[in-house]
Amino acid sequence: MFDVAVFGSLFLTLFVIMDPPGITPIFLALTAGRPAKTQRKMAFQAVAVAFGVIAVFGVLGQQILGYLHVSVPALMIAGGLLLLLIALDLLTGKTDEPTQTKDVNVALVPLGMPLLAGPGAIVSVILAVQHADTFASQLSVWSAIIAMHLVLWVAMRYSLLIIRVIKDGGVVLVTRLAGMMLSAIAVQQIINGVTQVIQGS
DSSP: OOOHHHHHHHHHHHHHHHOHHHHHHHHHHHHTTSOHHHHHHHHHHHHHHHHHHHHHHHHHHHHHHHHHTOOHHHHHHHHHHHHHHHHHHHHHTOOOOOTTTHHHHHIIIIIIIIIISOHHHHHHHHHHHHHOOSHHHHHHHHHHHHHHHHHHHHHHHHHHHHHHHHHHHHHHHHHHHHHHHHHHHHHHHHHHHHHHHHHHO
């Protein structure tokens, strides 16, 4: 009734792509200065958004991309450009947003998407769902997706304890570090997308 191999394969793939340890400094940088209660709420919102996006693409991914005539490389390049813009804001310290929307925006973009529910994770889920041709394998696939999002939530939720230790100066340092990491991720994603476009032409 449960395919351990399918579960393990997809879980490890998503772990590498979604990278809970790597997302921690970015999450801390983007939520710095908010009350602890708001930060915990944002951790949950980001994971919920990511799970919602991935679930939708898991069920309707091929149909959505086909209907919009959007290729996977185009999705990768768009996600990379969005991440690059956010990375530049982190590096230059321009992370302020309007008071009414900043908490929601950061939880939805970039945390929920495209950091957590990025092109890599979406494509992996679409392929895993397509190849799961039995009930047991479908159960394993969706169990892996749920388990991965629980890990992400725990990683972000309890990373907030770090802020109490590093204080304001440490948060600034983490913000710049997160900007560098995010810019590297963004550039690599754009390169991968462009490479796939060239190979496909």
